Amino acid sequence: MKRLICILCPKGCHLEIDEKQGYKVSGNGCPRGEQYGKREVIAPVRTLTSTVKVVDALHSRCPVKTDSAIPRKLILKAMRLLDNVQLQAPVHCGDIVIENVFDSGANIIATRDLDKVS
Amino acid sequence: MERYDLAIIGAGPAGLAAACAAYENGARKIVVIERDREAGGILNQCIHNGFGLHHFKEELTGPEYAQRFIRMVKETDINLLLDTMVLKVTQDKKLHIMNPQDGYKIVSAETVILAMGCRERTRGAIGIPGTRPAGVFTAGAAQRYVNIEGYMVGKRVVILGSGDIGLIMARRMTLEGAKVLACIELMPYSNGLSRNIVQCLDDYGIPLFLSHTITEIKGKNRVEGVCVQKVDKLGKPIPGTEINFDCDTVLLSVGLIPENELTRETGIEIDHRTRGPVVFENMETSVPGIFACGNVAHVHDLVDYVTAEGFRAGAAAARFCQNQIPAYDSKRVTTFKCGDNVSYAFPQHIRPEGINKYAELFFRVKRPVINAVIELKSGNEVLCSYKRNHMAPGEMEKIIIPKEALETADGLLTISVAGE
Ligand SMILES: Cc1cc2nc3c(=O)[nH]c(=O)nc-3n(C[C@H](O)[C@H](O)[C@H](O)COP(=O)(O)OP(=O)(O)OC[C@H]3O[C@@H](n4cnc5c(N)ncnc54)[C@H](O)[C@@H]3O)c2cc1C
Numbered sequence A: 001m002k003r004l005i006c007i008l009c010p011k012g013c014h015l016e017i018d019e020k021q022g023y024k025v026s027g028n029g030c031p032r033g034e035q036y037g038k039r040e041v042i043a044p045v046r047t048l049t050s051t052v053k054v055v056d057a058l059h060s061r062c063p064v065k066t067d068s069a070i071p072r073k074l075i076l077k078a079m080r081l082l083d084n085v086q087l088q089a090p091v092h093c094g095d096i097v098i099e100n101v102f103d104s105g106a107n108i109i110a111t112r113d114l115d116k117v118s
Numbered sequence B: 001m002e003r004y005d006l007a008i009i010g011a012g013p014a015g016l017a018a019a020c021a022a023y024e025n026g027a028r029k030i031v032v033i034e035r036d037r038e039a040g041g042i043l044n045q046c047i048h049n050g051f052g053l054h055h056f057k058e059e060l061t062g063p064e065y066a067q068r069f070i071r072m073v074k075e076t077d078i079n080l081l082l083d084t085m086v087l088k089v090t091q092d093k094k095l096h097i098m099n100p101q102d103g104y105k106i107v108s109a110e111t112v113i114l115a116m117g118c119r120e121r122t123r124g125a126i127g128i129p130g131t132r133p134a135g136v137f138t139a140g141a142a143q144r145y146v147n148i149e150g151y152m153v154g155k156r157v158v159i160l161g162s163g164d165i166g167l168i169m170a171r172r173m174t175l176e177g178a179k180v181l182a183c184i185e186l187m188p189y190s191n192g193l194s195r196n197i198v199q200c201l202d203d204y205g206i207p208l209f210l211s212h213t214i215t216e217i218k219g220k221n222r223v224e225g226v227c228v229q230k231v232d233k234l235g236k237p238i239p240g241t242e243i244n245f246d247c248d249t250v251l252l253s254v255g256l257i258p259e260n261e262l263t264r265e266t267g268i269e270i271d272h273r274t275r276g277p278v279v280f281e282n283m284e285t286s287v288p289g290i291f292a293c294g295n296v297a298h299v300h301d302l303v304d305y306v307t308a309e310g311f312r313a314g315a316a317a318a319r320f321c322q323n324q325i326p327a328y329d330s331k332r333v334t335t336f337k338c339g340d341n342v343s344y345a346f347p348q349h350i351r352p353e354g355i356n357k358y359a360e361l362f363f364r365v366k367r368p369v370i371n372a373v374i375e376l377k378s379g380n381e382v383l384c385s386y387k388r389n390h391m392a393p394g395e396m397e398k399i400i401i402p403k404e405a406l407e408t409a410d411g412l413l414t415i416s417v418a419g420e
């Protein structure tokens, strides 16, 4: 039995998910909670946001994100991948930094413009 | 002297939205004055996602949200004056400003919008005993160092306060390789979103200690550890409950205060509850022609509401420039009083003549309640009531008040919240 709090709305129902009974969810106040509870236990996904190094820009870091959620277990691996990335200004919001990260189908993209400064 | 129709102080989401709306409503000579080297305000350092769900119906990161408004402003001939600090604003709307190019100068404007945002409470404001070693940061300052300047503030971290900024930083520091030992919260509940508790603490196995506080910070030059104690109902540390953590860094996430030194000096009336200027339904302060919006007016948790306030202030300022704001009947002003379990209401005054069909009132509760009933009373008479499943101090609430209700009220309405 796994216990978690549903985060989809402020009510915050306390869910119980029974792995032994086909991931049966109880304690949910609405059907969305059932879906959430199942996914959280079977294959939780998260959007990763972080920064990468950038040169010739106003700042030394450029913010990035995955353009869709990736499996939670890939988050730390993806972070280590970003350690070795260096961008060159100008950067545009939406530029792809890493394509299809670990075959998850998600790209890591820049989340702001950074002009070139000399 | 340079003259503007509208001068906006601060280029965060509030100031940028105000500029766009003023422009759309016909104001032309607009300047946005920002002390930083770029526009965007606090959003530039909030690289996490969760912004814009209401306004853009998608989940954006802080920089992406800011970027959209920066682009909109750049498409107009609004003057964005960066790297420039506003030092003083007078009641006749002269702005004393300073920047590296021009030094000190005075510009004048017909209307002014205050959009200076807020700052964080510091250790001094909450008084933790102990030595004063390096390694104690506000969570927002740490966020700026890590996300914009790119250097880590420590390796073993304890976070005091479980508001959203503290939670977000717990995850951020962990992802960057630090060990976050604990998040300590004085209250018996967290003010953070449960989404952030789950995704920032639980995902990384970071324990949350409710009803606990830091009672001592140890270390001579750099932080070497903290002592944490459980507190009783009155918030007093209970002897014998000490837990020691070996850490080199303490992050404080203990609340935000609107940035109103300028406002006070101008002689604008301040509400001691919001700590921001008292405003009317169109965001006008006690000085006609000076408006306020965003975190300078009251602390917001959702940027979407900041944007909405900016739009409202910008549109009103444009009308003021065109002499379209009528002389309101000063007797017909509704003022809001905070009753049971309400810590503040915003705006402080509503002129029924100034609204269309209904008015929006924002407020916060003092403590969490479920099955809540919100009542708006004129004397003993209940004019409107509203139901909510769940309310918490960390979530700003909004109610819609019909114009008729405001017209029947005798000038003073009390808002209160009851429930379990
Ligand atoms: C750390 C943090 C994390 C947040 N996380 C979230 C989130 O996850 N989701 C969400 O929806 N909301 C979040 N918020 C809330 C939301 O982002 C803010 O409420 C919003 O950015 C406030 O906008 P603002 O324009 O009022 O203030 P700010 O963004 O603070 O902008 C104020 C601007 O005014 C400038 N300024 C101040 N004084 C002067 C002066 N004298 N002269 C010239 N310029 C001046 C400042 O430099 C700054 O650029 C967060 C807020 C903070 C502080």
Ligand code: SF4
Pocket (backbone or CB within 6 Å): A006, A007, A008, A009, A010, A011, A012, A013, A027, A028, A029, A030, A031, A032, A033, A034
């Ligand atoms: S289960 Fe439904 S009602 Fe309960 S928290 Fe989740 S979304 Fe909200």
